[in-house]
Amino acid sequence: MNSGMALLSGTGEAPGDDEGALIAAAQRDPAAFGDIYQRHVAQIYSYLRVRVGEDEAADLTHQVFVRALDALPRYRDRGVPITAWLFRIARNAVMDTHRRRKGTITWDRLPEAMQPATGDDLADGMIQRERVERLRQLLTDLTPEKQELLTLRFAGGLTVREIAGILGRSEGAVKMELRRTLHALKERYDAD
């Protein structure tokens, strides 16, 4: 299906077409890539927002999809879903960004990016705000690998299976690691 560029909107619903057909259409006609973009942009943006901060997330999201668009003619479905492929591009972009920043006095975005941007999300008001703030502190103490896992699962909205595909690990190993992390967070959370 080629829905055309004019039909794209930032908040549109993901189309229900088969992903393989979408990819094939986009490989024939770049305009059809809009459907793939629309389906995945929120996941990629949310992931990047946590990983590099709000300042650069939009810019990096744009870059990720441009890179994907450039590489799409070479994309072959070898059991790697397009979601995993896009997240691999996003992770590489994050690593490039962190390499560039290494050792500098940076804008220190991570803690801020982890805060919900609006109060709308905190329906329970102050109490949950405080809980989230405490959790945010605990998250920054985790290893980068564990932060990455949580970010992929929550901000990226990916399933354990999808995360395993991106990281090249077994589904069981990813599930175990995520569970351990949740238990450890809960223990520290309750102990405070």
Added chain:
Amino acid sequence: MRTDEDLRRTYADLLDGDTVDLVPIVRDLEAALPLRQPADSLTTAFNRTLAERAARGSTARRSFLHHFHARTAGLGWPMQGMSLAVLILLLAALVGSVAYAASTFIRVAPPEQPNVLATSSPVIGMFFPPPWYAQYRPIGPRRAARESGSALAYLRQPPAGFSTSVWIPVAQPLKVPTPRPAPGLQGISMAIRSVVQYRQGSHAILVALDQPSQRLAAKPLLLGEHTVHLANGHSAWTTVIAGSEESNMVATVNGNYLVVLASDLPMPAVERLATEAVVVPASGSLPVRHIPADWPPPLPPRSPPAGIWIRVVPSDLHASEAHGRLHLTFMFSIGNAGAAPARDIQTAIELPPVLARHAVDAPPHWHFSKLTTGGEAGFGGDMTVDVSKMSRATVQGALTRGIEVRVAWIDDAGNYRVRFITFRVRELRHFR
């Protein structure tokens, strides 16, 4: 709020089979690491990239025309032509509706209302008088409006003996829309469309035509300290700004615009002159004449524009022990290789927040440049941080590891770009 059952379903691959109740922590993790939609303008930007790619490869264009011909092939050429005309009309209607949607209707908060500051956007003190870099041309306002296509406000009958000059800023926004402005200033933006200056000796009257962004105008605007009623029956809002040469200000609303008069003349005279204000609407059809609904955008579709290059060279970073100061010296150059039209560019250089709190002068550092075709401009600057109250480790870290600063620039089409560059001692770093 999502129910526990809903969360258990969503995170079944994590929670199923676990004896410990992890739902509360999962709930808080959802709030701490939310799934967010980016701003619509990101999609708009990507659409443009797609359009460029499609045009470059012409695959999409061929495909579109192919489909059009295929669908109308059996109709014969008169019907094909008619179908194409209908299509063009539909596209024109679509563009028209977008422009209409971008228009703003200004609501005014009465200053006499209790707690008005809590429910309105105060604008006069923030956006007027015009900036110091305003450059007035000694031409008549009607000619200026005609030549520029910009909307403009002027006095139908200015006082006798006053000379007239006009400033029409090419770079419209007053604030570079940095991605993370100070709290409370998100989306606060105003475009100065024009300022007409009437001057006689030491007396001056400034007539500005301003246009608030949609986000700013989402709340009622507080336009002055007092509501007054002009002789023509219209409401106006007056303010006296102490310390300003043109201290008496009168603001009125005209459609999507604010007309602001400022003068050293007595307030009753300024109120009387406000009834003489005439607004010439924009005659240019360029979309840059409007402030789009999603302005300021998060990033441009493609920038710098073809042919424009920008280079910031962090030329030095050193600490002065005696004065407790850290200096970041930079050279900044910007050029037009000749392929791009002349344009105005504003640039802001900002320190990271941890250092900005100790900056000697208020960041960001601003630069304004006008690029002619085939031209180049250069600046030098120095950002100074008082490190006397900072830890020695932080200062040493800055000197040994470097400092990342943010450079934001915006062109006169409203596109902007943000780049991070690192100041290191004697390191040169370029970016495009």
